[in-house]
Amino acid sequence: MTTNYSRTIPIPDSIFVSLVDHCLIVKGKLGKLHCQLNKYICVRFDNSNNIIVYTTKFKHVNHKALVGTISSLINGMFIGVRLGFFKKLQLVGIGYRAAIKKGNVISLIVGLSHPVNYIIPVGVNAQCVNQTEIILNSANKQLIGQVAADLRAIKPPEPFKGKGIRFSNEIVRHKDAKKR
Known part of the structure; x- marks a missing residue:
């Protein structure tokens, strides 16, 4: 039927x-x-x-x-x-910072031994409001979500101190440290 x-x-x-x-x-x-x-x-x-x-x-x-x-x-x-879509990412941690280089590349310094360069795909605009905040905007909802997830995956927030890259509205649950 x-x-x-x-x-x-x-x-x-x-x-x-x-x-x-x-x-x-x-x-x-x-x-x-x-x-x-x-x-x-x-x-x-x-x-x-x-x-x-x-x-x-x-x-x-x-x-x-x-x-x-x-x-x-x-x-x-x-x-x-x-109207467009936007995502806001925050870098939390001492010395963590982001900068946009020419050629649509975001350079991230997030506690690794080297800076991480991420090439922003065509159709997504990125801007750094300050060194610890990245704003992405695009007309394509799927593409902007994927770019934001890729950037967050470079250094996800860890549960003890909360250091890492997170979405602005994300709540990181903290764990207690090991007690003696």
Whole structure:
């Protein structure tokens, strides 16, 4: 038995959306994003400026979940090209500092024997407010999350003193030191 499962997503005014070869393209004031659609997911446009994401084939259980996932990704793309996303990272520790070199490279000094250079991918803008704070912004939610996670993975916060690279809203749980 096959039944349709669909979600309707309104298109904001300042955004242009097109569908080319099962790839959804969203253009806005902050850039252009692409989303490759699954072969079981169908997208169509209606007259009242909406996108309808639907599936008609339920060969697997996850097709209904794919509709929800794709509609969530499309909503994220709409927010990204209209408003953008940002992540704020803090470097906590004595002597920990960051600087942006030319060529879109972040140089991190985080208690290792050498400075760590991280190349920022195209589509992400980075700036250092001061030596211990990095702000990343982008239209692509997935890309900015990946860059922030990569930077945090260089020196994650340790649980005893809390030194390391952390997100600004992250709470680090501290452990008690060994008692004699």
